[in-house]
Amino acid sequence: MSKPQAANQAHVETAAVHGEGRVEHQYGDVAMPLHFTVNFEYETLESTRGPFGYSRHRHPTREQAEAAIAAVEGSAHALLLASGVAAIDVVLRGLKAGDHIVADDDLFGGTYALLERLYRPVGVEIAYVNLSAGPDALSAALRPNTKFVLLETPTNPFMRIVDIAAVAAAAHRVGAAVVVDNTFATPVLQRPLEWGADLVVYSTTKYFSGHSDMMGGAIMMNDKAAYERLKYVQYAAGAVPSAFDCWLLARSIKTLAVRVERQCGNAAAIAALLARHPAVETLYFPGLESHPGHATAKRQMRDFGAMMSFVPRGGIEVARLIYDRVRLFTRASSLGAVESLIVAPIAGPHIGRAGTDNAPPAHLLRLSVGIEHVDDLLADLRNALGGAA
């Protein structure tokens, strides 16, 4: 299958800058204004002066940011939420006891915790499957009561690649909806709706924001009925972002494409260093030709992303040494921002998976590559790894 074209914008770079559209502003603002009001005046006993009444339902800055994110996704609809896990939770809210979902077995730890701590106890059945292994494993796990297939690609933190079109074909045979957490790829690199996914979710806290200064989530979809249902769930459950976070998001989306392009270039150079470094035992990065998902990633993605994980040779003490020696990479959780980050997933973002079969080992280190000059990043890692070798 050839790579699909964006539905409503020829180039993602242009959509990123212009997607929020121009609204009628009193002063002809070029930049998007920020509306700092929660409620809106009523004109009569029954109705408000404009389309807005109360912000948990609708807010002008949120709606403009939703237009911006829908433009880069090429989706008909978008919902912005208070965080990435709130987005996943709103998608799953309709599940009831006896419903079944299939989830990939390499998922962000917070998603795993949400499933295990909030959904399994109320009777939702969950099967974990390595979806990167091909459609047979998925077909064996699907049941008539399977409502969702939930996956990330690349996965977090092992960077496995799932063939979205193949998963969608199998899931749709039993009427299950495919939900792709596209946080690592962003729509700049991959548009799951165009490969057959039903819903796309994001932690906009990551690449969309890109500056480690706001939290948010998004649900993207083409289906109007799904949009209306999920918008009601969001309204009823209250998982809305603040107007300021929406404004920050819309502002940041304008530079998303250039940031991601630079991050991918830097990541490729870093992967080339790590792949041949004697201090690295295993490198997980889909850009490597030896990566089992490389061919699928090449077909499904525009580039290989800027996330990678590696196991240093020599175990936890060596991992500790590398961690202590980096100077430019910030030792912190989260990902996707302008600054490069390093973290041991099991000590932070994946703590929810501790003790499980597929838990990341304590000495797995994950890099989120930023936009600094590549030579400085390479020198920092060479120094840290050299000290370890």
Ligand SMILES: Cc1ncc(COP(=O)(O)O)c(C=O)c1O
């Ligand atoms: C792939 C992925 N999805 C979802 C989330 C959750 O995002 P948030 O922290 O915005 O709730 C994260 C957070 O690290 C993530 O890495």
